Amino acid sequence: MKKLCLAAMVATVLVGCNAGDEVVEHGGIDINNLSQTQKQEYAELTADALAVIAHAADDFSNAMAVGETKQFDLSANNTTTTILVAKGQIEIEKQENQKVIVHTTKAMEFTSPNAVTNGEVISLNFSENLDKDYNMTIETRPGSIDNVSFKGMLINTADSDAKYWSTESTNGLELKYNENSKIPSFISGDAVITGKDNQKFNWSADSNGDIIAK
Numbered sequence: 001m002k003k004l005c006l007a008a009m010v011a012t013v014l015v016g017c018n019a020g021d022e023v024v025e026h027g028g029i030d031i032n033n034l035s036q037t038q039k040q041e042y043a044e045l046t047a048d049a050l051a052v053i054a055h056a057a058d059d060f061s062n063a064m065a066v067g068e069t070k071q072f073d074l075s076a077n078n079t080t081t082t083i084l085v086a087k088g089q090i091e092i093e094k095q096e097n098q099k100v101i102v103h104t105t106k107a108m109e110f111t112s113p114n115a116v117t118n119g120e121v122i123s124l125n126f127s128e129n130l131d132k133d134y135n136m137t138i139e140t141r142p143g144s145i146d147n148v149s150f151k152g153m154l155i156n157t158a159d160s161d162a163k164y165w166s167t168e169s170t171n172g173l174e175l176k177y178n179e180n181s182k183i184p185s186f187i188s189g190d191a192v193i194t195g196k197d198n199q200k201f202n203w204s205a206d207s208n209g210d211i212i213a214k
Contacts, residue, residue, distance in 0.1 A: 020130035020153045021194075024166045028195035038116060039213035042193060043203035045114040046154060046167050047186055047211045048082045049124045050136070052110075054148045054175050055184035057092055057102045058138055064094040074108050080183045084111045086121065098140035103128055104152075117156060126152040138175070146175040148186065166194045173205050185209040
């Protein structure tokens with residue numbers, strides 16, 4: 001019942017008044033009871049999923065003109081070894097000064113071999129209907145460095161009760177793409193994961209692209 005009530009809240013509260021944060025606060029993961037290994041798994045899963053959307057948005061936006069807003073579907077074509085994309089849709093707004101704003105019009109749904117998912121579908125949402133500041137921003141800086149900042153919510157229905165968590169960058173992360181492995185990743189940046197009762201833990205990407213839960 002708890003899962004149904006919270007899911008209904010996510011689906012119906014479309015006023016842009018921090019509804020996403022409210023859902024996480026009441027139905028979020030219990031961070032205080034996570035082991036360090038579990039925190040590491042949540043951080044890696046979150047970073048991997050974010051990198052998939054960032055790479056897709058960066059790729060799609062290359063063909064857009066400044067001032068344009070377009071929607072693009074996400075599919076199995078966006079799959080990596082750790083994020084198996086089922087479906088989703090992102091809306092991209094290309095602004096001046098090499099800046100791109102990304103929202104999800106349909107949450108990206110995916111599975112992953114990551115242990116915390118238990119094989120169930122995870123969704124990643126940047127809908128401004130859930131929270132007015134849910135979005136991803138990509139800024140291309142000198143040297144063709146793509147700096148990514150974000151705030152969004154993830155949902156895992158692996159157990160009888162849905163598990164929610166939000167993630168927000170505290171220091172923008174640099175997007176990298178390995179042409180050989182076809183895997184996008186982050187380096188050199190910091191973010192935070194928030195669960196129920198405003199419990200938090202920090203995670204970061206180092207210069208090698210390793211994700212570290214703190």
